[in-house]
Amino acid sequence: MERKKLYNVAVVGVTGAVGQKMLETLEKRNFPVGELRPLASARSAGQRVNFKGNTYTVQEATPESFEGIDFALFSAGGSISEKLAPAAVERGAVVIDNTSAFRMLPEVPLVVPEVNAHTISQHSGIIANPNCSTIQMVVALKPIYDAYGIDRIVVSTYQAVSGSGQAAIDELREQTRAVLNGEPANPQILPVKSLPKHHQIAFNAIPQIDVFEENGFSREEMKMVNETxxxxxxxxxxxxxTCVRIPVFFGHSEAVYVETRKPFDLAEVRSLLESAPGVKVVDDLEEQAYPLATEAAGQYDTFVGRIRRDLFHPRGLNLWIVSDNVLKGAALNAVQIAEHMVKSK
Incomplete structure (x- = not known):
């Protein structure tokens, strides 16, 4: 019996919300990990993490941390990736980066395995994970794009606070408690921690994710444009x-309107979605069945429902798309890229 090859894996930013999900996903999907190297900032070094029944001490991420590493999964912020990803590549690792640091570089593949896995082999050491809101949308739109083409997309997102990290999760929890007890909400994180003004997220909707560009669109919105x-x-x-932050812990929801290039048959659209990899159709109006963030949280699939033809445009299609933003939108997508590379070796 042939012995399964094992790979040494580093997870950078392992103590964060996405880093923890990367560990969990590697374990649940039984990725062939030989040595696990949990890495984080100096501030988080010394913390403990669990993987496959063993406890590991988190090490500070330095260029030397990547000696002997095969895959380095990064989710520690763009500045860390810019500093350490090239060092990891120099030492022979393939970097799968969850930040926006390298996404739009022509030489870096921007990969969603269900959509464009063929581009993985074009890497020069770094492969980029797209933004979470982009990933779930393109997974659902891929079969439609292949069958009919797409001229135009109008998308409104309703994004969970976990997209802004653990601090935003904690802020929503604390603000909810405070408001229900008649206390001040005391916002300090959202919409953007580095900005001078912050807004309450509990029982609210904030139409800003990341900073605004000169064109009036936010950086999150422009990521969806350019990455797609x-x-x-x-x-x-x-x-x-239009990207909106809402008081949900996990699971991004999107109202997506598409104008196709060729006429479509609605029954065929549904059939295409039902057979698409990574997609699960939940669409039974009589049973009030449609994708919900509460049900998508913790799941690998991208859920699609409210599938309907536009009232006025003959090639207009409406969809409601929901997915767990820290799983398919981040950790799972990264692990799937590594899995694809392992299978192709």
Missing amino acids: RKIFADDSIQITP
Whole structure:
């Protein structure tokens, strides 16, 4: 019996919300890990993490940390990736980066395995994970794009606070408690921690994720525009996004309107979605069945429902798309990229 090859894996930012999910996903999917190297900032070094029944001490991430590493999964912020990812590549690791640091570089593949796995082999050491809101949308739109083409996308997102990290999760929990007890909400994190003004997220909706660009769109919105075009390798797609933060812990929801290039049959659209990898259709109006963030949380699939033809545009299609933003939107997608590379070796 042939022995299964094992790979040495480093997880950078292992103590964060996504880093923890990366560990959990590696374990649940039985990725062939030889040595696990949990890495984080100097501030988090010394903490303990668990993996496959063993306890590991978190080490400070330095260039030397990547000696002997095969795969380095990064989710510790763009500045850390910019500093350490090249060092990891120099030492022979393949970097799968969850930040925006390298996404739009022409030489770096921007990968969602269900959509454009063929680009993985084009890497030069670094492969980028797209933004969470982009990932779930393109997973659902891939079969539609292949069958009919897409001219235009209008998307409104309703994004969980976990997209801003553990501090935002803690802030929603504390604000909810405070408001219910008649106390001040005391916002300090959202919409953007580094900005001078913050807004209450408990029982609220904030139409800003990341900073605003000169064109009036937020950086999160422009990620959806630019990343979707790169993933589909089609700069002719017109995309209009509005990204909103809502008081949900896990699970991004998106209302997506698509104008296809060719006429579509609605029953065929449903059939295409039902057979698409990574997609689960939940769409039974009589039973009030449609994707919900509470049900998508903790699940690997991207859920699609409210599938309906537009009232006025003959090639207009409406969808409701929900997925766990720290799983398919981050940790799972990264692990799937590594899995694809292992299978192709």
